[in-house]
Amino acid sequence: MDFLNDIPWMLIAASIAKTLFLIFGVVLPIVSYTVYAERRVSALIQDRLGPNRTGFPISLFGFEKDLQLFLGGLGQPIADAVKFLLKEEFTPAHVNKFYFWLAPVLAMVPALSTLAVLPFGNYLFGQKMVVADVNVGILYVFAIASIGVYGIVLAGWSSNSKYPFLGSIRASSQMISYELSLGLSAVPVLLIIGNLNLSQAIQYQIENGWLLLPFTDGNLTLRELLLWIPVLISFIIFTISMFAETNRLPFDLPESETELVAGYHTEYSAMKFALFFLGEYAAMIAGSSVIVVLFLGGWHIPFLPINTLESSTTPAGIALGFLHITAFFAKVVGILLFFIWVRWTLPRFRFDQLMKLGWLYLFEIALVNIFITAAILALVK
């Protein structure tokens, strides 16, 4: 049993702990409260109230009333989750069973897997707050995200009915098209940083200022100012492509309820549907996290010097560690709110407009942007 000694048990244990913390401690709560926020914000925008009644069900434990915090309705996600779990797990007779069951899994797993390379904090308990600090980080994100298409394609195909199929065709062609501009718009950033590792990307931004806000390191050079232009273009294209990748309005044609019932998950119900739902929101969080890491300095808090104390296990270090994790997810939540805001503000594109935007504009602009960045990097020292 020699080989058992070779296995780095400590590393595995730490990775599992980090994964569990990230998924169950942070991402899934954010997902459920993003859904809640979506409903409340949309209500706000449309001058309604939204779900404001469901409290935490402490009346189950003998209390007089459910606990209502802040604006109320904060128990809504819990009620939703219970509903999804308790609903009948219905499989229509006309579907291709194996793939019908496989599809939601394939939609959910890649979305969560992308989180593995995202540095969501600096140090906590002396551990680096990233599950896998690989040197191809951003490529890994794109690669795993591209696997996510299978869930949608299979869902539409295995449902054996026309609306899901149309939805899945739209979804996959849209995702494949926008992957190009997504990847290309990230290239200028990578050129500037000179590394594909996401931790290094944050390190660069700590030293030179966030890419989107280059003055966060306290000074602004000519080079940074010039590079600001391509970075801004990159940011805009990246964000727009991210909307298309996650099938969010104004690009939610795959599930445009007015024409396709519910798109690829028309035939799904209960937990299988919930998995699609989770997958979609997890993909949103992953996308927002990438935006935060590439453009907004990741977990870095401007003008707060990085303390060596943090990599230790002293209380102060732990507090700092949590502060940085909070900073990271605060930025992510900010982007998520932006997603929601856009969703309830802009109308839906037509499919040919969507394709035209992706192939004829974003793709070309992203391509030219790479050359501009390269030229600035080469000419301005």
Add this chain to the structure above:
Amino acid sequence: MSPILFWAFSALMLAFGVSVILNRDPVASALSLVASFLCLAALFVGLDAFFIGVIQVLVYAGAVMVLFLFIIMLLDLKAEKRRSFNKFALLGGAAVTALFVAGLLKVISAFPAGAKPFPALGVASVDDVRQVGLAIFTRFNLPFQTVGVLVLVASIGVIVLSRRQLK
């Protein structure tokens, strides 16, 4: 790379590879191929070749095979499922494979370098993405440019051969 992981992923890759051929349902074949690619990527990662592993997923599993699957679904190849194996083709294929594997085994067994373990690779001073980039843009620039022309020709071909009406 841990030997357990190596054997596990190799076995899975081969199993999925066989399933590509044996499955009568084209969708199942395509998905097996995807799974096979993913296992191959895992093997690359196990060899510290992160870049190639990730590109394997990004390009083959994430882009090429999605389009394959797409087309298979659009064509709705029900007839393929009903087709049974042709005995002679099966026998012939098995015979050729057996011959090839036998030849390969004979070659490997007679190969002195195959008997000793491969020396451990040195730790690279720069990361593998940078190394791939350097190799492509400096030393292998001419072949790389040639491949660029090749890709152009291929894309012209795709457009010419697939447009409904040429203008």
Add this chain to the structure above:
Amino acid sequence: MFPPITLEILVLALGFILLLAESFSQSTSKRSLAKSAVFCLAWIFALSFFVTSAPANPEPGSFWNFYSADPVSMVFKRIALLTTMAVLVMALEYEKVLAKNIPSAREGAGTGEFFILPLFTCSGLMLLASAVDLVMAFAALELVTISFYVMVAYMRGSHASLEAGVKYLILGALSTGFFVYGITWIFGLTGETHFTKIALKLASLQGSDTAILFALVLVLVGLGFKVAAVPFQSWVPDVYQGAPTPVTAFLSVGSKAAGFLLLLRVLEPFLGVASIAHKILLVLSVLAGATLIFGNLAALPQNNLKRLLAYSSVGHAGYLLMAVACVGVAPSALGSVGATVGFYLFAYLLMTLLSFLVLTIATQHTKGEEIQHFNGLSKRSPFLAFALLVAMSSLAGVPLTAGFYGKFLVFAQAVNASQWTLIALGTVTVGAGFYFYLRVVAAMYWAEPADASPIQVSGLSKMIIVLLVAGIFVFGVNPKPVLSAFQTQQTPLASAH
């Protein structure tokens, strides 16, 4: 004087410019594209005589590690240029048939790329001629092959063309797989991809004979597909018959020349390993024998002229392989074999291009490619009939033609190497060749035409035909200029040593 790689760059630039012109010009006629391409290629051909030679000791990172400019590769480059020009002229003649078979919005639309793709093939062939590294050779070979996939299937209104495209694509991909697998074995054995370095490493590799042979056999399988050697020839008849005729001509000349040049280059390091050289020669002899027999005997019952030429292409691959199999165990013999193969390929180019050019022009009036459609061609166009007569005689090996001298050189090599079995086979197959080639001649001269209306030939085509006919006679009588071009250098690789 300028570096030789400028030639490839010029050809590619020409291709890009024409592509852009094709996309953005308002002109509906695509013919001017082909004409300007021919014109510019002629200039590039002329420029090819004014290039500098390779540096003696290239720097480690420079492209000279992949690229050589020895005289042999220069000759092959010129051959590629000439072939492309002839193919483009043929394509011009073929335009009407082509336009009929592609779904186009209006008359002649969509034919532009057909005139431009050959330029990319040409650049691939030229790069291949210079490749002295397996990586480069593979990239160039794939550039050639992929452009052929597109061109073979170009007439997608025609069922035969599509079928040919699919067959060629699948078998071509398979052969590429073998070729790459062979390259990985070679790289695994030697750690090198440069031919010279491979030769050095192989010579010092002890006790790995089986592995070396295995690697070479895999590469041979891959190249066997390209040169259409038996048993890897099964794609040839259908693809040749289904493809647009100019593409068939290009395929039979370009693909074959590329394959044999690469074969010689790859073989050289391996023949240096004394312990396996005789085994390699045995494999080559078996391939040559099988190819000779199959190509020539299967051509006997063919009635379709394109299919006949396809089998004839297999047969000629047999003669070429016969020459290669006579290389002997000493690598020094490679020089004269190289010259023989080079001359044979050159002669083959002349006569094949001539027959396909005549075929292209004539079939538009005869409405068919069967031999009976050529009945009485001499009465309809004595000029075309005579040209085809010359081509067929040369293919068969009638004395005073380039084809005859090529065969003579091959047999001389075989006698030197005492390959008596191959000589016997070769003699029989030459006899068979006379029968099926001269059947075409008989149909043209001794049968009555079904429709006696005369056939007009355009000026450009007439000029090319006259040049090709003249070439066949001139180099048949006086082969020195071509032979010396190949012999100035001992082997394709000697300069790299």
